[in-house]
Amino acid sequence: MHLEDTPLDLAQAFANPRPDCGATVAFVGTVRNYHEGQSVDGLEYSAHRPSAEAELEKICTEAREKFAIAELRILHRLGELQLGDSAVLLVCQAGHRDAAFEAARWALETLKKRVPIFKKEHYTDGQSQWLDGQSLAETADKS
C-alpha cells in the first residue's frame, strides 16, 4: 500500500536496510507556507485509490527496471495536512549512490505526472483552490 490516511511513519520507512545496499536516498515532501505568491495555510490531498495505488506500484516496478536499484518505497499522504506535515515520502536503496539519486528523482517527477492524486490548497485569506497539473486524458490517449 502506498496511500496513507494517517501521518507518514518516517522511521518505519527506514526500517530493514538491505545489507547489499550502500546507498539510501530519501525524499520527504512537506507542506510549504506559500505557493505562487499566495500564503498557504494547509493542504488537502485526495485520490482515486484503485488507479493511484496501481500507478504507484507501477512506478516502483519501472524504477527497478530502469535504474540499478534494489528497493524503492513511495508513501503518499491523503486527507487534511497542516504546514510542515509530510505529504510524500520516497526511500530508494541501491548498491551505489548515483543510481539511488537518479531513481528517486525520476520516481518523484513521474509521480507528479501520472498518479491520480489531487491537491487542494487552503490560503490564509480563507480562499481555497484545486491545483491544476498533468491531464491523464492526454496521457491515456497517447499510450
Next chain:
Amino acid sequence: MTYTIEAFGKLSELLPQPLTLHTTATTVEQLLHDIGAQFPSVHADMTRTAVARGATILDRHARLADGDLLALIPPVGGG
C-alpha cells in the same frame, strides 16, 4: 445505457455525488461530451478529464458497458 459516476478533485465539488447518468453514450469521448452538456459548470473541464474503470485509465475511444462504475479524473496534483 446507465453509468454510475464518481467525480474526484475539483469535479467532486461541481457534480452530484454519486451521479447516475442515463445516456446514449457508449464511449469515453461521448460520455464526457454528455456530462459537459448536462452540467455546464464542468463543460470546460471535460477536455482535460480522464475516465477510469477500476484501476485502469481509459483512452477516449474505449467502449463502455451498461452499468459501468466510472471515475472522473481531473488533472493530477500529487507530490
